[in-house]
Amino acid sequence: xxxVTQSQPEMSVQEAETVTLSCTYDTSESDYYxxxxxxxxxxxxxxxxxxxxxxxxxxxxxxxxxxFQKAAKSFSxxxxxxxxxxxxxxxxxxxxxxxxxALNFGKGTSLLVTP
Amino acid sequence: KAGVTQTPRYLIKTRGQQVxxxxxxxxxxxxxxxxxxxxGQGLQFLFEYFSETQRNKGNFPGRFSGxxxxxxxxxxxxxxxxxxxxxxxxxxxxxxxxxxPQHFGDGTRLSIL
Numbered sequence: 001x002x003x004v005t006q007s008q009p010e011m012s013v014q015e016a017e018t019v020t021l022s023c024t025y026d027t028s029e030s031d032y033y034x035x036x037x038x039x040x041x042x043x044x045x046x047x048x049x050x051x052x053x054x055x056x057x058x059x060x061x062x063x064x065x066x067x068f069q070k071a072a073k074s075f076s077x078x079x080x081x082x083x084x085x086x087x088x089x090x091x092x093x094x095x096x097x098x099x100x101x102a103l104n105f106g107k108g109t110s111l112l113v114t115p
Numbered sequence: 116k117a118g119v120t121q122t123p124r125y126l127i128k129t130r131g132q133q134v135x136x137x138x139x140x141x142x143x144x145x146x147x148x149x150x151x152x153x154x155g156q157g158l159q160f161l162f163e164y165f166s167e168t169q170r171n172k173g174n175f176p177g178r179f180s181g182x183x184x185x186x187x188x189x190x191x192x193x194x195x196x197x198x199x200x201x202x203x204x205x206x207x208x209x210x211x212x213x214x215x216p217q218h219f220g221d222g223t224r225l226s227i228l
Contacts, residue, residue, distance in 0.1 A: 035216070042221065045207070050215060091158065100212070102163065103160060103207075104160070108157065
């Protein structure tokens with residue numbers, strides 16, 4: 001089974017600064033998808049960004065970008081110009097056809113944004 | 116377009132009881148997945164339904180079951196509730212299995228006394 005590891009239980013960043021959240025995963029598959037989800041206190045899981053493993057170019061979505069290192073099995077999330085609304089739990093997740101497309105989540109990183 | 120709707124939002128039960136949670140997917144979405152979120156185990160996949168059939172199942176005991184109706188609405192049932200079943204239960208929908216992205220509901224918070 002694939003394992004997704006987020007080694008930072010908590011992170012803190014000042015408003016307008018940049019923060020990077022780490023994620024590593026273990027798989028023997030070559031075709032898969034990686035995601036970062038955000039879960040604010042409202043509980044709804046919100047997709048932040050996704051990356052297809054076959055794409056070498058790193059995904060970006062406005063202030064959010066990833067550093068996808070396939071050989072190292074690393075998938076970090078960079079948040080630029082952090083805003084108070086970015087405070088939330090962030091989950092890294094893995095998905096593949098072989099696992100029936102079920103999302104396999106890491107334990108999460110709690111991000112605190114300070115003024 | 117309305118999002119994924121889960122009812123009820125909160126639920127309190129006692130050990131040994133059973134419970135049914137409901138999930139209405141986004142209109143047109145036919146795949147519904149369920150996840151359990153606990154502080155200890157994190158987010159774990161329960162099962163997925165598509166076209167009224169369970170197509171994928173996580174590693175949970177048989178006390179956890181589900182079904183999907185012809186309008187794609189899904190229910191999950193937990194029988195003989197245990198304290199460890201206290202969790203946030205999240206539902207996610209997509210057009211078809213594997214479609215990106217999955218859209219999540221706000222969850223049902225189940226507390227077992």
